[in-house]
Amino acid sequence: MRIQLPEKVSKIINCLTEAGYEAYAVGGCVRDTLLGRTPGDWDITTSAKPAEVKALFGRTIDTGILHGTVTVMLGKEGFEVTTYRIDGEYEDARHPKNVVYTANLLEDLKRRDFTINAMAYNDAEGLIDVFDGIADLKKGVIRCVGDPMDRFGEDALRMLRAVRFAAQLGFSIEEKTRGAIISLAPNLSRISAERIQTELVKLLVSAHPEEMRTVYETGISKVILPEFDAMMEEEQRNPHHCYTVGEHTIHAMCAIRPDKVLRLTMLFHDVAKPVCRTVDEKGIYHYHGHPAKGAQMAHAIFRRLKFDCDTMDRVCRLITWHDDNPPLDEASVRKAVHRAGIEQYPALFLVKRADILAKSKAGQKEKLAYVDAYERMYEEIRRRGDCLTLKELAVSGKDLIGAGIKPGKQIGEILNALLALVLEDPQKNTKEYLMSYTLKNLFI
Numbered sequence: 001m002r003i004q005l006p007e008k009v010s011k012i013i014n015c016l017t018e019a020g021y022e023a024y025a026v027g028g029c030v031r032d033t034l035l036g037r038t039p040g041d042w043d044i045t046t047s048a049k050p051a052e053v054k055a056l057f058g059r060t061i062d063t064g065i066l067h068g069t070v071t072v073m074l075g076k077e078g079f080e081v082t083t084y085r086i087d088g089e090y091e092d093a094r095h096p097k098n099v100v101y102t103a104n105l106l107e108d109l110k111r112r113d114f115t116i117n118a119m120a121y122n123d124a125e126g127l128i129d130v131f132d133g134i135a136d137l138k139k140g141v142i143r144c145v146g147d148p149m150d151r152f153g154e155d156a157l158r159m160l161r162a163v164r165f166a167a168q169l170g171f172s173i174e175e176k177t178r179g180a181i182i183s184l185a186p187n188l189s190r191i192s193a194e195r196i197q198t199e200l201v202k203l204l205v206s207a208h209p210e211e212m213r214t215v216y217e218t219g220i221s222k223v224i225l226p227e228f229d230a231m232m233e234e235e236q237r238n239p240h241h242c243y244t245v246g247e248h249t250i251h252a253m254c255a256i257r258p259d260k261v262l263r264l265t266m267l268f269h270d271v272a273k274p275v276c277r278t279v280d281e282k283g284i285y286h287y288h289g290h291p292a293k294g295a296q297m298a299h300a301i302f303r304r305l306k307f308d309c310d311t312m313d314r315v316c317r318l319i320t321w322h323d324d325n326p327p328l329d330e331a332s333v334r335k336a337v338h339r340a341g342i343e344q345y346p347a348l349f350l351v352k353r354a355d356i357l358a359k360s361k362a363g364q365k366e367k368l369a370y371v372d373a374y375e376r377m378y379e380e381i382r383r384r385g386d387c388l389t390l391k392e393l394a395v396s397g398k399d400l401i402g403a404g405i406k407p408g409k410q411i412g413e414i415l416n417a418l419l420a421l422v423l424e425d426p427q428k429n430t431k432e433y434l435m436s437y438t439l440k441n442l443f444i
């Protein structure tokens with residue numbers, strides 16, 4: 001089997017082999033190329049020790065020198081070249097205690113996580129596939145190399161990686177591998193929040209976010225995202241819903257495009273439902289104030305998983321306003337846009353549609369028609385350039401001070417009162433009108 005290696009990758013492999021070492025493209029790049037996907041990066045594995053790699057190439061960076069990885073720079077591109085390793089005993093299901101180099105490719109491949117990730121290739125030898133990775137690629141199976149209990153014992157993150165690969169590739173997890181995940185999932189508590197976050201996001205923005213179901217069924221979410229377990233276990237005894245909160249959430253993620261902020265919003269938009277419910281005498285569940293509480297809970301989850309502030313802020317705002325449904329008159333829509341902030345639109349419409357599509361079919365057409373009309377009205381308001389924020393108001397704090405109003409809290413109060421007036425009627429957004437209104441009505 002032949003793989004078309006990028007020119008620079010061939011160059012590095014040739015340079016190493018001409019110097020008497022072995023070298024292969026390995027791991028994800030081989031897997032992705034065989035699947036007809038474009039690899040994110042090309043990793044090279046070699047029998048040369050890090051110092052020997054450095055001696056052969058002009059520009060190198062000691063990326064992970066302690067673990068045998070040197071980045072070789074060719075032009076502006078960097079390629080990770082890692083010495084064949086047998087990882088020592090793992091200390092905490094995370095970090096190998098010591099790295100032992102080996103001269104044997106097989107030893108290096110044996111320590112890798114899944115059969116589909118344990119293939120190596122160079123032009124001279126062709127594909128090296130000792131663990132039947134090709135067969136598993138064809139069958140669509142994620143299977144550990146060797147004993148899954150050992151592989152997951154070495155690095156617990158691999159359990160979440162298994163589900164992430166299943167979600168990205170549309171594969172299923174082989175039974176023994178799945179069984180080992182169920183046994184060892186509690187070890188994920190020892191993995192850093194950053195590593196978990198990276199894998200979780202890759203899973204969420206994949207072609208199959210419904211694999212969150214596997215995250216639940218294997219007991220992974222119990223450890224990394226217990227809030228999701230509560231959602232999976234929360235029935236919605238309410239005529240608008242035909243699923244548990246968790247199942248609704250999964251449908252909602254599938255109904256929105258694979259964007260990090262949008263998928264995270266759908267994942268958490270109803271996170272507070274299990275804690276915001278009352279039951280009436282007929283046994284029907286009623287939810288109160290769950291969007292605001294949900295944003296609060298999502299905020300805490302984002303902090304725990306060490307998400308960046310921008311993602312946290314955007315998702316929490318979308319959660320807060322996802323169920324805000326103003327009457328369809330322009331003044332009410334302008335006020336709604338002001339409440340949520342214009343940055344949220346049009347993402348908010350995408351969220352609303354996905355939420356509706358993931359609920360029971362009853363009344364769906366009418367609800368979608370409402371969102372369409374809401375969006376058209378919003379677009380008209382934007383096209384006209386109606387004032388929606390303090391920034392767009394025809395008077396500023398400076399103007400008010402210039403008219404003799406004392407700097408301080410009162411200025412903010414007046415500006416907010418003027419904005420309320422203008423949101424009601426955008427024609428009033430002229431300096432002349434607003435100043436005279438202020439002096440007559442607001443300047444006490």
Ligand SMILES: Nc1ccn([C@@H]2O[C@H](COP(=O)(O)OP(=O)(O)OP(=O)(O)O)[C@@H](O)[C@H]2O)c(=O)n1
Nearest residue numbers: 027028029040111112113114117118155157158
């Ligand atoms: N916990 C891990 C992480 C990585 N690997 C091995 O290192 C390779 C490279 O890892 P990484 O770049 O994290 O993943 P990729 O497989 O390249 O996939 P992606 O680029 O989609 O993350 C993997 O293919 C696998 O052989 C492993 O055995 N165990």
